[in-house]
Amino acid sequence: MLMTRADPVAFQDPEEVCSKSPFRVLLVEDDLIHFMYCENVLQSIYGDKLVLERAVDCSGAIDALNTKEFEICLLDYLVKDGNAKDVLARVDFGHVTTPVIVVSAFDDREFVLEALRHGADDYVIKGRFSGGDLRQAIEYAIYRKYKELRLRQRALYDQLTGLANRNLLFDRLDETHRFAARHAEKFAVMVIDLDKLKLVNDTKGHEAGDRLIQVTADALVSSLRASDTVARVGGDEFVVIMKNIRDKQGLARLGANILRTVQTRTAAECGMMESISCSIGIAVFPDDTKSQAEMLRMADAAMYAVKRNGGGSFKFA
Structure with missing residues (x-):
């Protein structure tokens, strides 16, 4: 799912990354002599595990970093172009x-601080580092990146489900709204709430309730497209943003499928004789409103109208 779950690969433990085989390194260096020096130092650290790729200019470095994965990048401060x-x-x-x-x-301290401000994780001085110095710098940079990614995850993703949280939801909603308005496209917002979470918490405990929320998150992800955003915004409340919507008939089919999938999976997980349903409210841009905030309010009101009628259904705003 695009922008839906935190990528687990990005959060490997630093010790696992440091011991990986192959250990992939991007070395951005246009000077052949210094490239060979760095290659020898890296070889002394990683031996046969080392897989080294070289870039000799800015465009090559940018392309490699944006399209490939490496355990570390050594970036010469002054590079061709x-x-x-x-x-x-x-x-x-x-x-x-x-x-x-x-x-x-x-x-030079200012040189170094400027590089760190632009996104570098550490630095070494050319020609002055031994194998031990470089190994220490690499391990520190990997650990620093790990901490940065964990902080980013906590800021943007729900810890229980891995779904987008409220912060990321509003960012995606604004982005989708701007795109749809500019290109005269429709998009929809669904507000989804489980109907009987309290029953599960009261009869089976809060751990079972948390598991129910996780199963619901999985059911939603599996029911939607890779371009949709799924967020958890409260205890058992979820919001879905669906881009490029054609008509309400398609949304109705999707709503019915979500109801079936959530009901089937949560009932199987909780082992309850009575299946667990959800209530869904749907608002469409620009048919219902052109306001982001109003879309959420209207979808939320439609969802509560379903709840008042017993749940287990969906309603358009």
């Missing part, structure tokens, strides 16, 4: 998880 800042400014660190160590010929 630019410098480390030029590379770091054009790398999408929203998605790129490779730690970057800047290799600088200048032992």
Whole structure:
């Protein structure tokens, strides 16, 4: 799912990353002599595990970082056609998880701080590092990137389900709204709430309730497209953003499928004789309103109208 769950690969333990085989390194260096020096130092650290790729200019470095995965990148501060800042400014660190160590010929604090401000994780001084120094810098950079990614995950993703949280939901809603308004497209918002979570919590405990929420999250993800965003915004409340909607007939079919999938999976998980249903409210842009906030309010009101009628259904705003 796009922007729905945190990527588990990005959060490997630093010790696992440091011991990986192969250990993939991107070395951005246009000087052959220094490239060979770095290659020898890396070889002394990682031996046969080392898989080394070289880039000799800014465009090659940017392309490699944005399209491939490495355990570490050693980025020469002054490189053909630019410098480390030029590379770091054009790398999408929203998605790129490779730690970057800047290799600088200048032992200058301002130089170093500038590189770190632009996204580098550590630095070493060219020609002055031993195998032990470089290993320490690499391990530190990997650990720093791990901490950064964990903080990013906590800021944007729900810890129980791995779904987008409220912060990421509003970011995606704004992005989808702007795109739809510019290109005269429709999109929809669904507000989904489980009908009997309290019954599960009271009869089976809160651990079972949490598991029910996780199963519901999985059911929603499996029912939707890769371009849709699924978020958990409360205890048992979810919001779905669906791009490029054609008509309400298609949304009705999708709503019915979500009801069936959630009911089937949660009932099987909880082992209850009576299946567990959900209530769904749906609002469509621009048919119902052109306001993001009003879409959420209208979908939420439609969902509560379903609940008042016993749940287990969907309703359009």
